[in-house]
Structure formats: C-alpha cells, structure tokens
Amino acid sequence: MVKKKKERNRFTKKQKTWIIIAGVLLALALTYDFYVADNIRFYANWVRCGQRPVGTAGKGFLGSGVPHYIDQPLISGFRDVIDYKCSPLEAERAGYSADPDKYRFPHKWELGEFRKSEE
Secondary structure (H helix, E strand, O other), rough: OOOOOOOOOOOHHHHHHHHHHHHHHHHHHHHHHHHHOOOOOOOEEEEEEEHEEEEEEEHHHHHHOOOEEEEEOOOOOOOOOOOOOOOOHHHHHOOEOOOOOOOHHHHHHOOOOHHHOOO
C-alpha cells in the first residue's frame, strides 16, 4: 500500500490576499505609466539613443505656436510628448523648432545645414 502525502497549500489565505493586492497595484501602476506618465517609453528611448532624449511637442494650446522639442525631466508624473528624438539636432532635422513660439534651428545653423530659404 502506497501512502498518499497530504497536499499542502502553497500559500496561506493572507499571503494570497497580499499577492492579489500587489498584482492589482502593479497593473494600475503600469497602466498609469503607459497612458499618462510615459516613463517606460522615455527610458527605453534613452537606452536606444545612448543619451537622454529630447521630447517633441505639438503646436501648443489650441494650435498656437510651432512644433518644438523640449528637454525632459528624469522622472515625471505626466509627459506631454508626441515622440522622442535622440538629440536636439535630430529633432531639428525632423522639423521641430528649439523655440515654442517661432521657428528657430540653432543646431542646424551651427552645422551649416540651415538654408536661407527656410528662414
């Protein structure tokens, strides 16, 4: 006759409750980050670029201003960013201005890539 070992629960009820709470909090944190904070995408671009990327922004409130790039904080609760570029020069080559109020491309000008017709 073979004796069957008594099966034990792997986790107690209290441990299961804490695991469920931690899972729900992790899901909420990831959802918040993907849809609002955008920190994961920021750090993924940092790794891809090898340096801190600049964020690109739209035309501002109600379409006033020009598409521009902005330096990003290390940690943010809200990033109003369309896309990330590896450097200010790359952002300027993509058509984003350094100034949110008028078109200004200092890095392209410095390298001589700026044509007079773009002024």
